[in-house]
Amino acid sequence: MSDSLRDQYLIPSQPYYRAVHDEVTLYEAAYSVRMPVMLKGPTGCGKTRFVEYMAWKLQKPLITVACNEDMTASDLVGRFLLDANGTRWQDGPLTVAARIGAICYLDEVVEARQDTTVVIHPLTDHRRVLPLEKKGELVSAHPDFQIVISYNPGYQSLMKDLKQSTKQRFGALDFDYPKPEIEAEIIAHESGIGKDLADKLAQIAQRSRNLKGHGLDEGISTRLLVYAGQLVAKGIDAQAACRMALVRPLTDDPDMRDTLDAAINTYF
Structure with missing residues (x-):
């Protein structure tokens, strides 16, 4: 594979990532022995940003696949395609990653x-x-290749969980929403708002997360808090920004919306 293909997947500039514990050191050690890594944590808590940051830090190309229930093995490994000259093989993202490292x-x-x-x-x-069974080829992974998976244990069910035979092939890192002071730091950096406002947004998020399992499937994510901060930075009223970015995406239940709106009103 050409260097140009490899370069295409390099992260061009340093992504912002605020380490919370020792996850950076642990991941670097795992990568050094090419251990497959599983990232577990709620939506919008920084799992994807962490992977991007580590790929940049290690100067390795990153190929991301957003998994869905319609995804087939061929979507991952590749398939034969018809074109004007007949059939040709096209590698899937997993195969490309294995080839280029x-x-x-x-x-x-x-x-x-x-x-x-x-x-x-x-x-x-x-x-x-x-193994590319349809092509009759066995691809040996490049020495730099590593596989990382993520999922949200909060959505686990008997129908949607990883098999033990899959889980036990990975080392795992637990992710969660950071402490309010660290989360406020992230919100301020990513949205450009002041510390006082970022602190208030982080406190609202804490209150919403206490409602998980009591009317909410998930609390307000760090990602949504950054969205709210970005709206405020553009001149939107803080209450309106919070309703749009924090409350309306989270629930359609009128009582729960009132509860969250009331929490916002206590801070703004």
């Missing part, structure tokens, strides 16, 4: 069917190979 990030992997995720198994043990 990229970090392959499968985001929300539990959304994919279990028969699809099985194709990663030969890449996540001592073999580090990817």
Whole structure:
């Protein structure tokens, strides 16, 4: 594979990531032995940004796949396509990553069917190979190749969870929303608002997360808090920005909306 293809997937500039614990050191150690890594945590808490930051820090290409329930094994490994000259093989993102030595990030992997995720198994043990059965080729992974998966344990169910045979191929890092003072720092940096306002947004988020399981499936994510801050930075009234970015995406239940709106009104 040409260097130009590899360069295409490099992260061009340093993504902002605020380390919360020792996740950077742990990931670097895992990458040094090419351990497959599983990131577990709620939506919008920084899992994807972390992977981007680590790919930049290690100067490795990153290929991200947003998993969904319609994704097939062919979507990951590749397929034959028809063109004017007949049939030609096109590698899927997992195969490209294995060939060029990229970090392959499968985001929300539990959304994919279990028969699809099985194709990663030969890449996540001592073999580090990817069989392309339709093409009759066995791809040996590049020495730099690593696979990273993420999912949200809060949405686990018996129907949507990883098999133990898949889980036990990975080292795991737990992610969660940061403490309010760190979250405020992230909000201020990403949205450009002042510390006082960022502190208030972080406190609102804390209150919403206490409602998880009591009317809310998920609390307000760090991502949504940044959206609210960006709206305020553009001159939008803080209450209106919070309603648009924090409350309306989260729930359609009128009582829960009133509860969250009341929390916002106590801060603004």
